[in-house]
Amino acid sequence: MNQHAGALAPEQRQAAATESVVRLVEVRRRFGSTAALDGVSLSVDKGEILGIIGRSGAGKSTLIRCLNGLERPDSGEVHIEGREISRLGEKQLQPLRRRIGMIFQHFNLLSAKTVEENVALPLKIEGVGRAERLRRAAELLDLVGLSDKAKAYPAALSGGQKQRVGIARALAARPALLLSDEATSALDPETTRSILTLLKDINRQLGLTIILITHEMEVVRSIADRVAVIDAGRIVEEGAVWQVFADPQSEVARSLLQGIRPQLPEEIAAKLSPTLGSEAVLRVDVAGEAALGPLLADLAATAGPFRFIHGGISRVQGRPVGTLFLGVASGEPDLSQTVQFLTGRGARVEVLGHVFGND
């Protein structure tokens, strides 16, 4: 891919880099009084991995169905590779659907067919000859690390292996876009990691554009470049994954992040008072180099003593993202000075409440 891009003039490179594989404009779809999609606008660039995350009932499935033409929006536009598809008939949709590969939570393999037959099925439907189908299936099974299972039946495979077959099948017709609909939700954490690693490898090797629909932030964190948070049919937040992790703006994103960001220990949370106490408890969210730098040493030197209550720094998209809970003297001007120092270093600071020292 890079070699190819290298042959282009700078302005062509720019155009190729920003080419949208998917573009939704103000898409609306109602079911009775429910607005399943309430004006969704989104675009996904070539080679990008976009995570779409939301709680149950947020509108994720309806969005997917609009993307592959199974659902028609009431209004708005759905562009796939530059072509508006929302008003096309079934016949015109067929070739466009082949540009989209799909993987599912429950794999959707045909149990009476072997692994290689499952993988080759989309090509059979396209009328590709048997020898070519099997050649391509072998190539894809090699890509997903399952060459030795070509003649096996799905029942003899583990969940992770079934999903690898699902991925190989989704890639058979060389799609421009891979839609992953909760593809790891039925898998254990270790298998989930291996499937996500495989998807990232495929994205890099083939330059494949991927949309991941999920309700798990961990999935988004592992491999997505960008995330869109959907709630009640609207995109309520969108941005680089590390930014949303570092400083979530919406209540939904904050709540979806709860399980994977450090939280204030229960016993301290239970003692917090809005006003009373000798020690203020701060939540400090930091991202980028500020999190790696000697933030706490500088804080002690500049603003005075503090107590490190809890927290941690992890890496998201290669950047440090941290959440720290600190206890500092409640009195003024100490508290204001501490908050000022931290915000001056680019941190987001929230005074959660007060406790009596060493509570």
Ligand SMILES: Nc1ncnc2c1ncn2[C@@H]1O[C@H](COP(=O)(O)OP(=O)(O)OP(=O)(O)O)[C@@H](O)[C@H]1O
């Ligand atoms: N065919 C339908 N008829 C009536 N209501 C529907 C239909 N499809 C979706 N809805 C409603 O639209 C809203 C969005 O549903 P959708 O299935 O898109 O959400 P979701 O985010 O995929 O949820 P989940 O994660 O539980 O699958 C929900 O309130 C749902 O009840």
